[in-house]
Amino acid sequence: MSKRNVCVFGATGGIGAALVAALAERDEVACIHAGGRRLPEAGAKVRPFAFDLLDESSIVEAAAGMAEAPPDLIVVATGALAFKDGSGPEKSYRGIDAARMSEMMAVNAIGPALVAKHVLPLLPRDRRAVFAILSARVGSIADNRLGGWHSYRASKAALNMLIRNFAIELRRTHPQTIVVALHPGTVDTPLSRAFQRNLPEGQLTASHEAATNLLGVINGLTPADTGAFLAWDGQRIPF
Structure with missing residues (x-):
């Protein structure tokens, strides 16, 4: 099996850090570009970089730093x-x-769109590649039964639309590339800590387990899955 280079944006967050750790243990992974608002820790395979979702120039610089790998x-x-x-x-x-709604849109939709703008051109055209963004089930319009959480839901719904757009566009130039939105479940990280009360037993997932689940889904993807919204267990979520 040929060695792979990977990149994780958000590598200092709970899920991102767990993804980097899990990927570093895999023999087929040669290099991990790991980016965060604060500089991630370097490692044998880990090449850290700093970026800010709200600063496009930092994303441009990050993409340029991956050109050699x-x-x-x-x-x-x-x-x-x-x-x-x-x-x-x-x-x-x-x-x-x-x-505050603009703030949420900037972080959850516009920032990831700028990342896509500058890193999608790095993906190979002649073999399988994956571009995955963590979304949230509450961003599904079809699955919305409770309402509320307006800015968060709207920002994730916007992100899901962007994912579908990118998949359609990349299909023309990168037929083996898979672009997906992934729902990691409710993960025990600082992001969700204030909202963990009253969760049903067994619904909260440790970050290392979430990373393993997500990588399992990613490894099983085929080009037929591009543009999809998938849960941590591989089940499709309606947009």
């Missing part, structure tokens, strides 16, 4: 659930605030 697997494991001021998602339309 371009990845054939890119995972964007970034995102925000709570607002910068510490408040949680809005429970009612009465809580919608333009500035």
